[in-house]
Amino acid sequence: MGDFMEEIFNSLTQFIKEHNNILIMTHKNPDFDGMGSALGLQQVINSFKKESYICINNSEKNNSLKKSYDLIIENNLYFNTIKKSNIDKIINDDTLLIILDTHKQEMVEIPELVSKVKNIIIIDHHIKNKDYIKDAKISYINEGLSSTVEFMANYIKYLNKQIDPLFATFMLVGLEIDTNNFRLKTTDKTYEAASYLIKLGADNILKQELLQENKEEYIRRQKLIEKSYMVNKNMTICVLDSKIYENKDLASIAEELLQFENVEASFAIGKISKDIVGISARSIGKINVEQIMAKLGGGGHYTEAATQIKDKSIKEVEKILVSNIKED
Ligand SMILES: [Mn+2]
Structure with a gap:
């Protein structure tokens, strides 16, 4: 792990520890990379005894993600979300907003939230657009990164934290989708992330089920x-x-x-x-x-x-x- 990554990981930890009001948000039409990273990050934040909310907007259209949410509940696990209509009630000057898997205001689940929150952290792997969100406290936009999950899994590994195997499975699904099964932008760090997720108990059978595709679309x-x-x-x-x-x-x-x-x-x-x-x-x-x-x-x-x-x-x-x- 390079010193630079350690620096990013440490400042992310510091920001989390310094804030009591933390929101996590990914892009519209969330996918497994965005949502998997959000769920993994929430597990980390929980381990710091801090509460966080994942911002959600529309009802989920992605069938595999829908199934994943049901599995979380069936397994008596917990993920904390907040709907657009309730966000204004909880945000204040201390709110920390962590944006994952996108860096453009118009792309995030709730664009107006970006203008309302002062402390923003961006972690993304897409090619940097000129319309990136300005004035973020940390803006880690690295197009060399295969996926946001790669960052998050290596962050969890760096902290030596455990997350529930079910969340590790969702993260591995995101990693495989974004790399097109380890074909694209795959580096040693990508495999390291996958390896750690498997060590945490990511379930290979469930992963395959979640990756299954609709036959007509295929x-x-x-x-x-x-x-x-x-x-x-x-x-x-x-x-x-x-x-x-x-x-x-x-x-x-x-x-x-x-x-x-x-x-x-x-x-x-x-x-x-x-x-x-x-x-x-x-x-x-x-x-x-x-x-x-x-x-x-x-x-x-x-x-x-x-x-x-x-x-x-x-x-x-x-x-x-x-x-x-x-x-x-
Ligand atoms: Mn992604």
């Missing part, structure tokens, strides 16, 4: 992938139908394409709103997709990048991409 995605084609013998492009997709759908298709023979870079093109076409690009590490996306007005980093193009059809965007990457 087939729908495979039908789109079936139409993908190779360019330059080492890149593949998947053009989606005219439906409107979420950015994460494009990303997961691009990621999935990396598992095929000869593919060194992949691109998924699809509509992300009525007048915007998005491209999500991924690379196994030989081709710099950031450079390619930057030419099309986007950004990202070497192995993970994206762009959004306004007022062009999917076909036009496909042509632009192909003409940019095609070698003669």
Whole structure:
């Protein structure tokens, strides 16, 4: 563990110990990385004999997460949440807000909370956006980190704390989803985090159950992938139908394409709103997709990048991409 990480871990601990009113918040439509980290962090805060609340907003749409909440209750475990409507009653000048797995105000579960709380800590692994939350007491945004769970599991390990095996399982699910089963951005620290979660008793069978996917959705995605084609013998492009997709759908298709023979870079093109076409690009590490996306007005980093193009059809965007990457 590098000195720098120790410094971050120690100041996080110090902030927790200095505050009696702690809120934890992840992004809208929470996933296992955000919520797993939040639950793990709450366990740590409990161990310091401090109370904390995980901020929740809408009713949960993610079926696996819903199942996880039920499992917590069935196992007589405890997690403390607070709804948007009750937050104003408890916040004060002493409130500490820990934001996990995002760093943009508009992305968090309850955006207005960011303006109301003075002491904010951000821990995230996404590519830093210019609209990041300013004036945070700690802002640890490291795109080299595979997941927020990686940070949190290594924090728990650093503190030599135990968490319940069920929470460790949820965290491991988040780690595996964000790394696409240890394929993306996986370092020694990622395996160290996974190893510690297994040591804490993460349940491999439950993990697999929580990772199981809806069959219809899987087939729908495979039908789109079936139409993908190779360019330059080492890149593949998947053009989606005219439906409107979420950015994460494009990303997961691009990621999935990396598992095929000869593919060194992949691109998924699809509509992300009525007048915007998005491209999500991924690379196994030989081709710099950031450079390619930057030419099309986007950004990202070497192995993970994206762009959004306004007022062009999917076909036009496909042509632009192909003409940019095609070698003669
Ligand atoms: Mn994440």
